[in-house]
Amino acid sequence: MADAPGFELPLLLFSGFRTLIDDLHTELARQGHPDVRPTFGFAMQAIGPRGATASELGKRLGVSKQAAGKTVDRLEQLGYAERADDPGDARRKLVRLTPRGIDSLARSAAIFETLRANWVKELGADRVRALEADLRTMTGGGFRLDVAGWFAG
């Protein structure tokens, strides 16, 4: 049994990622969030429960503050985030998640648990743990949210 060619490894990793994200958004759509795009999930995660300014958001997502501002525009337009003046600093505008935004994040977390449970059912708990551990070893473990423009560059 020969080893798989090297180019399969990235394709398999991407397929796994893509499958999970697709499944997430299918289920999210069924639960009342049909217009959340993968990008929005990352952005809302970066905003977090305490809110953030556009500049902070840009740093967390690895994009310019202008690009972050546009993302907030889109999120605001869909009702997932809102801007409020910062009482302590008139330059800043704090971006906060709306209840709808928080709901979508909570549901996403729950759905991801279910999806992981499916992997455990199919592969066994030890194999999934090993897979996670191995990936953590090879990637250094730090999660990066600056995903959006990375691929097309």
Add this chain to the structure above:
Amino acid sequence: MADAPGFELPLLLFSGFRTLIDDLHTELARQGHPDVRPTFGFAMQAIGPRGATASELGKRLGVSKQAAGKTVDRLEQLGYAERADDPGDARRKLVRLTPRGIDSLARSAAIFETLRANWVKELGADRVRALEADLRTMTGGGFRLDVAGWFAG
């Protein structure tokens, strides 16, 4: 030892993918192909050694023929592909990889072997094989090249 939260699984898979692709392009740049973007690799893979028309390319990449045509424009402009009239059908224009394009694909394949070998060195051959097998199980195994616009949609 509690299990990892479900949301880590997709992030780990993506991190692995991203690490491999970043390493590939770093090395590719050092070997004389600094302006190959990840997207171009997928497109050239889809063109293949026998060439393809823009329409076929679009089908393989899961995008419109117009989008495929634009990709070919960029590939052509960078010297990785060229268009030739089809002698048998004056409507068609066959897109073929140039020697430079073929060279970049060959180098990519070699670099991917090296990168996989690094994983084997770090994790052991059996763990890498298990990882690949598990991912194949969970994703159905068919590789999809239609990656470009999927994320931002």
Add this chain to the structure above:
DNA sequence: TAAAGTCGTCAACGTGGTTGTCGAATTCCA
């Protein structure tokens, strides 16, 4: 041979990234 389908291209547009610039507000420091 007329009708129907396919191929490539052009045009207009949407999204999401970039840099440069700017006024307003805040912070720093001599």
Add this chain to the structure above:
DNA sequence: TGGAATTCGACAACCACGTTGACGACTTTA
């Protein structure tokens, strides 16, 4: 304390990459 430097959000112009719709040229089909 007051001027200089910095930071914030916004605007504009531009690029990358996708989408539809339309169209002329060419083949295939009935």
